[in-house]
Amino acid sequence: MAAIAERVDYFRMLIDGEWTDGASTKMRPIINPATEEVVAEVPDGMPDDAHRAIDAASRAFRDWSRLTPYERARYLKRAADLIRERTEEIARLMTLEVGKPIKESRVEVRMAADYFEWYAEEAKRNYGDIVPQFVPQKRHWVIRQPVGVVATITPWNFPANLLARKVAPALAAGCTVVSKPDHRTPLTAMAIFKCLHDAELPAGVANLVTGEPAEIAAVFFADQRVRKISFTGSKRVGRLLMQQAADQIKRLSLELGGHAPVLIFPDVDVDKAAQWTVRAKFRNNGQTCISPNRIYVHEQIWDAFVERVVHYTKQLRLGNGLDEDTDVGPLIDANGLAKVERHVQDAIAKGAKVLCGGKRPEGDAFRKGFWFEPTVLVNVAPEMLVSCEETFGPVLPLIPFRDREEGIERANDSPFGLAAYLLTNDLRTVIEVAERLETGMVGVWDFAPATPQCPFGGVKQSGFGSEGGWEGLKEYLVTKHISIVLEP
Numbered sequence: 139m140a141a142i143a144e145r146v147d148y149f150r151m152l153i154d155g156e157w158t159d160g161a162s163t164k165m166r167p168i169i170n171p172a173t174e175e176v177v178a179e180v181p182d183g184m185p186d187d188a189h190r191a192i193d194a195a196s197r198a199f200r201d202w203s204r205l206t207p208y209e210r211a212r213y214l215k216r217a218a219d220l221i222r223e224r225t226e227e228i229a230r231l232m233t234l235e236v237g238k239p240i241k242e243s244r245v246e247v248r249m250a251a252d253y254f255e256w257y258a259e260e261a262k263r264n265y266g267d268i269v270p271q272f273v274p275q276k277r278h279w280v281i282r283q284p285v286g287v288v289a290t291i292t293p294w295n296f297p298a299n300l301l302a303r304k305v306a307p308a309l310a311a312g313c314t315v316v317s318k319p320d321h322r323t324p325l326t327a328m329a330i331f332k333c334l335h336d337a338e339l340p341a342g343v344a345n346l347v348t349g350e351p352a353e354i355a356a357v358f359f360a361d362q363r364v365r366k367i368s369f370t371g372s373k374r375v376g377r378l379l380m381q382q383a384a385d386q387i388k389r390l391s392l393e394l395g396g397h398a399p400v401l402i403f404p405d406v407d408v409d410k411a412a413q414w415t416v417r418a419k420f421r422n423n424g425q426t427c428i429s430p431n432r433i434y435v436h437e438q439i440w441d442a443f444v445e446r447v448v449h450y451t452k453q454l455r456l457g458n459g460l461d462e463d464t465d466v467g468p469l470i471d472a473n474g475l476a477k478v479e480r481h482v483q484d485a486i487a488k489g490a491k492v493l494c495g496g497k498r499p500e501g502d503a504f505r506k507g508f509w510f511e512p513t514v515l516v517n518v519a520p521e522m523l524v525s526c527e528e529t530f531g532p533v534l535p536l537i538p539f540r541d542r543e544e545g546i547e548r549a550n551d552s553p554f555g556l557a558a559y560l561l562t563n564d565l566r567t568v569i570e571v572a573e574r575l576e577t578g579m580v581g582v583w584d585f586a587p588a589t590p591q592c593p594f595g596g597v598k599q600s601g602f603g604s605e606g607g608w609e610g611l612k613e614y615l616v617t618k619h620i621s622i623v624l625e626p
C-alpha cells in the first residue's frame with residue numbers, strides 16, 4: 139500500500155466528540171519517508187480549533203473528574219482492547235508516515251495499549267494520606283485530585299507510545315485532554331483517538347487538534363483553563379515552551395533529548411554485546427531519544443568488539459518498512475537526513491574513520507526517500523558533533539576507555555541525562571557505575587527500559603517530569619491538604 143486511496147473518516151481533528159475539519163482552510167499532505175509519496179491529507183487546524191477543543195475539554199472536566207477511577211477504568215480498558223484489536227491497521231499507518239519497520243510499529247502499538255490498561259488500574263490506587271495531628275483537636279487529610287485540562291504536544295518518532303504515556307495517565311487521573319501530534323505523523327494519533335472515541339468516552343474528554351505548532355501551542359499557553367502542558371520533543375522547543383510557561387506559571391513536563399552513553403566492560407561475551415549494541419543503535423534508525431550515541435568499549439576487548447559490530451551492522455537490511463524483513467527504514471525527512479550527513483562529514487573532517495556506511499545507499503530502491511547507510515565510526519573525539527549533539531540517525535560511534543573511573547567520567551560528560559547503558563555481568567560494577575551515572579535511567583543489558591509500570595524521564599538538560607509508573611500519574615494530580623478543627 140503506497141498511499142491510502144480514499145479519505146478515511148477519522149483523518150480529521152476530534153473536537154467535542156465530533157470528527158471535524160474545523161476552521162481549517164487547507165489540507166496538509168502526509169509524506170511516506172520511504173517513497174516521498176503522499177500517504178494521505180489531513181486538515182491543518184487553526185488556533186480557533188484549539189480554542190474550541192479547550193472549551194470542550196473544560197466543559198467535560200466537571201463530570202469526567204467526578205467519575206470514580208473504576209468508572210474511568212472501564213472506558214480506558216475498552217480503548218486498550220480496541221488499540222490491540224487494531225494493531226495491524228495502526229502499525230501500518232505508523233510505518234507509512236514514520237518509515238519504521240512494521241515489526242517495530244507493531245511492538246509500539248501494543249505498548250500504547252498497555253499504557254492505557256496499566257493506568258486504568260493504577261488510578262484506582264490514587265490513595266491519600268491521613269497525617270498525625272500536632273494539635274489534638276485537628277485532623278489532617280491529604281488528597282490528590284486531577285489538575286484540570288491538560289494539553290499534550292508529542293513528536294513523530296514514537297507517535298503512539300509518546301502520546302499514550304501522556305493521555306492514558308491524564309485521563310485515568312480524571313483530567314480531560316487536548317492533544318497536538320507532530321504535523322508529520324498525525325495519522326497514528328488519529329487512529330489512537332478513534333479507539334478512544336469508539337470506546338465511547340464522553341464528548342470533550344479527549345480532543346485532538348492539528349495545525350501550525352507554535353500557533354496551537356500559543357493557544358494552550360494563553361488559556362488559563364489549560365492547567366498543565368506535557369511536552370516531548372527537542373531541547374530547542376522545550377526551551378521556548380518553558381519561557382512561555384512563565385507567563386501564567388503553567389505547570390509543565392519536558393521530556394527532551396538525550397545523548398546516551400554505553401559502557402561495555404571486558405567481562406562480557408563480546409559477540410553478544412556487539413549484537414545487542416547494533417540492534418539497539420539502529421532501532422527506529424537511531425531516531426530514538428534513548429538511542430546509544432557514545433559507545434565506550436573497554437580497551438581489553440576493543441579489537442574484537444569493533445570487528446563484531448561492523449559484522450552485525452553490515453548484515454542489517456535497509457528497506458521499506460512495510461517489508462517484513464526490513465531492519466532499518468529511512469530517516470523521517472530531508473532535514474533529518476541532512477543532519478546525519480552533516481554529523482558524519484564533521485566527524486570525518488575532524489579525523490574519524492568510517493568502518494562501514496557513511497553515505498546514502500545506491501540503487502533504484504533508494505532513489506526516492508530519505509536514506510542513509512548504517513554507519514560505524516572510530517577515532518571519535520569529544521569535539522565532534524556526534525559526541526555532543528543528538529545525531530538522531532544510524533551512526534554508531536565507538537570510543538575506547540581504560541578503566542571504570544574514566545568510563546564513568548566520560549559517560550557523564552554531557553549536558554544531557556536521559557538514559558545510559560551498561561554491559562557487564564559483574565554485580566559490583568553494575569552497582570558502582572549505575573549509581574554514579576547522571577541519567578534518569580540506566581539499562582543493564584536493557585536497551586529498551588521504557589515500560590508502563592516504571593518511570594521514564596531525564597535529568598540535567600533532558601528535562602523534568604516522569605512518564606510511566608506511579609510517578610507518571612502524579613504528573614496529572616494536584617495535592618490538597620484538608621485541615622479540620624474538630625471543636626471550634
Ligand code: NAD
Pocket residue numbers: 291292293294295296300318319320321351352353355370371372373374375376378392393394395396426427428528556596
Ligand atoms: P520538535 O521539538 O521539533 O517537535 C516536537 C513537537 O513539538 C511536535 O509536535 C512539533 O510539532 C512541536 N513543535 C515544534 N515547534 C514548536 C513550537 N515552536 N512551539 C510548540 N510546539 C512546537 O522535536 P523533533 O525534533 O521533531 O523530535 C525529536 C526530539 O524529541 C529529539 O530531541 C528527541 O530526543 C526528543 N524525544 C524525547 C523523548 C523523551 O521521552 N525524552 C522521546 C522521544 C523524542
